[in-house]
Amino acid sequence: MGVHIIKMPDIGEGIAEVELVEWHVQPGDSVVEDQVLADVMTDKATVQVPSPVHGTVLELGGKVGEVMAVGAELIRLEVDGAGNAAAVRASRRHGAAPEDQEAAPEAQRKAGEAAARAAEPSAAAPSAARTPVAGSPAAGSPAAGSPAAGSPAADKSHTRADEREPRAGPAASSGADAGASGAPSAAAGWQGGRQGSGVAAGPARPQGEKPLASPAVRKRAWDMGIELRFVHGTGEAGRITHYDLDRYQQQGASAGAMAMRRSAAYAPSDEEQQIPIIGLRRRIAEKMQESKRRIPHFTYVEEIDVTELEAMRLRLNERWGAERGKLTLLPLLVRAIVVALREYPQINARYDEQASVATRYSAVHMGIAAQTQSGLMVPVLRHAEAHDLWACAAEIARLAEAARSGRASRDELTGSTITVTSLGALGGIVSTPVINHPEVAIVGVNRIVERPVVLNGAIVARKMMNLSSSFDHRVVDGMHAAQFVQCIRGLLECPGMLFVE
């Protein structure tokens, strides 16, 4: 038996360190070739590191949340045969960088493949749950809800969630509710009353008391996935019967949860929950802080009449929707920005404050802020200037989907020159977008709403939309920013102009 050391593979170009996001194995676990050992995160992409060998985990090189240098020891495996520990040690002694990199080429290749496949963890969970032995392979990912989940962070939040003792359910509400209706109906509670079953329920179960149910009822509740402590017992001494289970299921757990909320509505609550800010969340936090600390933002808001733009969009969709796909407002806005940037190239730029150089780009690489399950991501629509409306729409849809499913590559997540952020119907009236450092401008879209507008002396209803745009005041003057936004406004209010070359 030898020791095989796997080093942190170099995943993207020029990245010196990556963050360990999740361990899929623990010391003592046996692993097979290609089995995923850990999730690591570079800049914005999460990559799975598979094992190049069969073996047994001896030691983990770091904790979840730790930032590790590329080439650092990630994990030690015990393997049949000699292993590579000696070779790795030797190369380290000689300090030979090339050898060092050779030590983990296999892991690197596999990591690359994994990144390409980008098998996201959540997709793995359901299939694992279907295997006959529950809680086994899935237990590695917190999504599986295994109490023994590997990562300490997951463990922590789990324990806390478990410790939280739910209130004693509908029972506890009786005190508050009883006042008006008198004791018997209060005892019937939300279940009897709502269902109109007329069954007199037993007295409520005092808080903290164990639910009372026969072994058969307990087993059936487990099989039905019902937590007995939420079920009101109508039997003698508050015994929960099969009938109670049926009724609970008919009403759905939501009714129970609602009753719980009602009963707990005015109860004092002293919970604290510590959520480790790791992985993507930490990246977002760092980026945001960086941007706000370095960039003197100013935000300019303008109102835009999009009645005609919307009319055109609807007609385009009517005529071409079936063949080319439906358009949202976003591709039209992208087009307007692309056209406006021709006159204001200083806004399509990245500012390197250390070198005191603002680089202007002829290409418009449009960052499109997208909300994903794990947090904010900004996939990049490359060469927006070279896309027509439908190509633009298709590319935006593809990127958003890739970001949401975690399949977006590093290239698709970097290199934007200006960013658009839109919350659609949630857009609100005004926002103060945070610039995607080192860019110098971000255009925020607020919601479209019909408002009374004075037009040619008459008050008419028009579809109005605000644009809230932030700029880096170090390199963009207020006047230019205002002119840029006014230019966009002109284009959007007279949409034919969008297509005049």
Added chain:
Amino acid sequence: MESTTLLILGGGPGGYVAALRAGQLGIPTVLVETANVGGTCLNIGCIPSKALIHAADEFHKLTRYTQGSPLGISAGSAAIDIHRTVAWMGGIVARLTGGVAGLLKKSGVSVIKGRAQILDGKTIEVEPPAGGSGKRQRISCEHLLLATGSEPVALPSLPFGGRVISSTEALSPAVLPGRLAVIGAGYIGLELGMAYRKLGAQVSVIEAQDRILPAYDADLAKPVAAALKALGMDLHLSCQVLGMNEAGDALRVSGADGKEREMAADQVLVAVGRRPRTSGYGLEGLMLDMDGPAVRIDDQCRTSMRQVWAIGDLTGEPMLAHRAMAQGVVVAEILAGKQRRYTPAAVPAVCFTDPEIAVAGLTPAQAQQAGLDCLSAEFPFAANGRALTMESAHGFVRVVARRDNHLIVGWQAVGQGVSELATAFSQSLEMGARLEDVAGTIHSHPTLGEAVQEAALRALGQSLHI
């Protein structure tokens, strides 16, 4: 390397039941056992001790009849051939362990005989039994279930060997000792001590505390203490055992008065308790969280290591076969994808002294400690017809129930044959029965079980026969 889904260490009641259930559910299962399947319970515990107790009872009855009896029965002289007794016990054990082995085979469980060594949470090495032909093998598994049971605790001043024996040796005596000293007046010491006394040995029981059966409440222990006296056993309470004398034929004991004296003994049975078997097979290497000497588990029998499970005596008190069996089923079903928990309302316990003790749930004192406002009632066997016909009017049945809703929270009984009442006790607790439920159930007449109903009636203030 052979690999399996579930690997079970230990073929005792916990391990073999888990294996049977897992096999039934189609989980590939390997069971590793050093000796015969059946564990302590079948081989050197519950079953042989009950066989010995039965033989002792029969013999004792006959010796009583040599002096005539109120029943009008008299007999000539009574004699026992302990070799044949032990052989008969062996037959029962062989039949049961053979039965378990057959069941395991039928369920498709692969049983490997040998000494297991845990290499890691997923890998076990099995060394074949000494003299065996097999070779060392490694088995890897997805889930490891630890069911290695417990072992008798030795006294530092009185290591096992020579005249000093544990319950294991006491259950297969080659000859009956003339004088037996039993250290520990817990259930194991008293069950065996009484059996040996009935077989004719002079038995002294030495206990460090000031009462027998410290684990049971004093009212329950009283009839047993009276029986010990009636049998002519010597009881030395509040006594410390210092060791054997230099000649090795007597026990040195310091009494309650602090004076040291010697007690001649042909054999010394040390029965001061059992402890989880946690060493000798590489368990330490897993560095599991412990609860004192026991492996810590949650209500799904998970240890602190993922996919390593533990059940039975290894996980601490109560060290009872039926608890291990219930836990074994829970683990097997969880592995089959079912949602299960080990959350019994009560684990019944029985002490096979004469009279027997059976308990389930809370005693009045425990209920009070738990903050419950409880009422309790006893029904004496002196008022039970069946008990009188069995010459066993000693003892009682007691029920403990909540005062507010009459939910039964505990049962205790002491008396001849009350072990069979434990079934009714735990059933009523698991079903969440109230006093009215038991009182309203017809209990057949004439049986000891009527005392159960009468206890419930009495708690309700409606007793008929007292």
